[in-house]
Amino acid sequence: MRKVHIVGNWKMNQSVADINAFTETILTMNNLSCEAWIAPQAIHLSMLQSKSDTIKVGAQNCSNHNSGAFTGELSPESLKDLGAHFVIIGHSERRAIFKEDDLLLNQKVLKALENKLKVILCVGETLQERESGDFKSILKSQLLNGLKDISATDKENIIIAYEPVWAIGTGKVASPEQAQEVHAFLRGELKAVEALEAQATPILYGGSVKPANIQGLLENEDIDGALVGGASLKGESFKELCELSK
Ligand code: PGA
Numbered sequence: 001m002r003k004v005h006i007v008g009n010w011k012m013n014q015s016v017a018d019i020n021a022f023t024e025t026i027l028t029m030n031n032l033s034c035e036a037w038i039a040p041q042a043i044h045l046s047m048l049q050s051k052s053d054t055i056k057v058g059a060q061n062c063s064n065h066n067s068g069a070f071t072g073e074l075s076p077e078s079l080k081d082l083g084a085h086f087v088i089i090g091h092s093e094r095r096a097i098f099k100e101d102d103l104l105l106n107q108k109v110l111k112a113l114e115n116k117l118k119v120i121l122c123v124g125e126t127l128q129e130r131e132s133g134d135f136k137s138i139l140k141s142q143l144l145n146g147l148k149d150i151s152a153t154d155k156e157n158i159i160i161a162y163e164p165v166w167a168i169g170t171g172k173v174a175s176p177e178q179a180q181e182v183h184a185f186l187r188g189e190l191k192a193v194e195a196l197e198a199q200a201t202p203i204l205y206g207g208s209v210k211p212a213n214i215q216g217l218l219e220n221e222d223i224d225g226a227l228v229g230g231a232s233l234k235g236e237s238f239k240e241l242c243e244l245s246k
Pocket of ligand 1: 163167168169170171206207209227228229
């Protein structure tokens with residue numbers, strides 16, 4: 001009942017020429033059984049969208065306001081206007097580099113939902129937090145604080161991404177067992193969120209996913225797809241990830 005989602009997070013990468021090469025390759029992607037989504041740099045959203053009917057486009061971040069004196073920010077209302085389907089909120093790079101905390105992230109989640117954008121809320125622990133032993137309580141607070149005050153009408157617009165920080169861009173993927181254990185834990189915690197149906201909410205894994213390891217991850221009951229950085233940049237690799245997700 002949960003559809004597999006393969007979501008590319010391009011971060012601050014991809015030139016116009018790279019995007020053209022990417023879309024040439026994925027034009028041959030047909031009859032996909034998964035949802036194939038890409039979050040390019042926001043300035044490339046319309047361009048990418050105009051080049052492919054197969055993939056849905058979204059943003060890597062948005063403001064907690066629709067408009068106003070917030071120089072440099074990305075309005076969720078304008079993202080929706082431009083055709084964005086979803087927004088990633090709380091990526092570990094936003095949390096660590098831009099110091100976004102749970103309170104702000106929750107405001108962003110609510111604002112994005114108000115604008116009918118699907119939200120991918122990211123949670124994840126650092127290596128130090130994992131080694132401290134009690135990393136699950138950190139994940140729990142990221143999850144429940146991020147989803148505070150959402151309403152039942154939003155339940156189909158929430159996706160969770162578990163991205164252990166130590167696995168992002170490091171080549172150190174969590175083992176399928178490690179990922180499944182955390183996904184099952186998160187699904188259990190989602191039961192406390194009255195607005196959501198825990199069993200129907202997709203939980204994606206992210207952190208060094210590539211064609212060579214995606215199948216082992218997706219075989220697990222609670223892993224419903226992947227949020228992919230590096231391996232989503234090349235059309236061939238993204239296509240392969242989608243095709244392996246049947
Ligand atoms: P990675 O990035 O696949 O390059 O590890 C994942 C992410 O940051 O979402």
